[in-house]
Amino acid sequence: MINLKNKQDCCGCSACAQRCPKQCITMAEDEEGFLYPQVETSKCVDCHLCEKVCPVINQDEARTPLNVYAAKNSDDEVRNQSSSGGIFTLLAEQTIKDGGVVFGACWDKEWNVKHDCVDYISDLQRFRSSKYLQSVIGDSYLKVEQFLKTDRKVMFTGTPCQIAGLKHFLRKEYDNLLAVEVICHSVPSPGVWQQYLTTRLHTLRWEKSDIRHISFRDKKTGWKTYSFVIENKDGNILTELNSKNAFMKGFLADLYTRPSCHACPAKQQRSGSDITLGDFWGIESLMPEIDDDKGVSAIIVNSDKGMQVLHNVNVELHKVQYDELTTRNPALVKSFPITPKRTEFFKKDGTTFEEKVKILAKKPFSMKTLVYRIVRKIIPNMVVVKLKRLLR
8 A cells, every 4th residue: 555654755646546446546635736645545455556556666777868869840830839849749740640649748727737648630739838837647547558458559748757657557568659758857836836827817817717828938038048928818918038937936946846856766767768858958059050049859769669769750860979968958867956945935924925936036146146246336347347257
């Protein structure tokens, strides 16, 4: 039986709940807004299947990728709708053309994120662009298993822990499954997201039913300086640079990250994925000739199956070394330490969301910045300009 003593030991994949033969495990929301398994012990038959499919209990070894590439979709419209280079769409389109089904994360009617599946290319837009929340898996693993057993091809996309949860849930390898993980910094609280959204809509005097579109990664201001956008059905748009948006600032400061993300059980290709996709940050310094600030994908091939599928997709691949990617996107290989400010954030002290983030997400000054600010007050501008150049 799953007996959770430390919340860091659960990534919320729900593999245990879906595998339980007695359906005595449910996923319940805690006070921080994350889902955790709750067991109705009177129904438990001690089969231990829940423990056998848990990706935290059964962690796999780190793997070395077969190949690493930089690439981008040649369709600029698709790439503009995607977080990075639009490679997910190319892989998904090929799966559907082969008669398969694609699983991914999308919005529900209440603007929560859930996992769903589609088998029409026109529906893939639901899965494009990052949703910086932990999606509700629901019964997606069970559906994947049903499709696989009927010999349909399945492409399942998710965070590394969700991929690991799926692979352990299935308990066998399927040739017709393509597992695609995304490079994941961490997942913030869905409950905190709803708190933020409700407050923000109140200031705008909008209702949830008014919302037509939400994007955490709008590229109208560029791929590298992306914006947070909410658009309502009347065409009114809220746009904020990610560095100015309160929810994004709190997320990137790890104020409301799921505890398990600080000890991720699935980084370094331990999830069992065939392909890893993400942003190729810093590509402008490595391959400036392919950077147009519209997005470039990092593609990490982890299996022969992944390599075969990628070769069947019409895309120009630029081979790079693994360490050239990890130095530019360290979330691929390491978890970020928990911050004491997290506890401060979840204290119920009457402080508003915006005020808490403003206080807790503030970055401490570097020594260079501190020296510059002090000198700025006492030395004429010309000298300050010279000093600033020296401190670079």
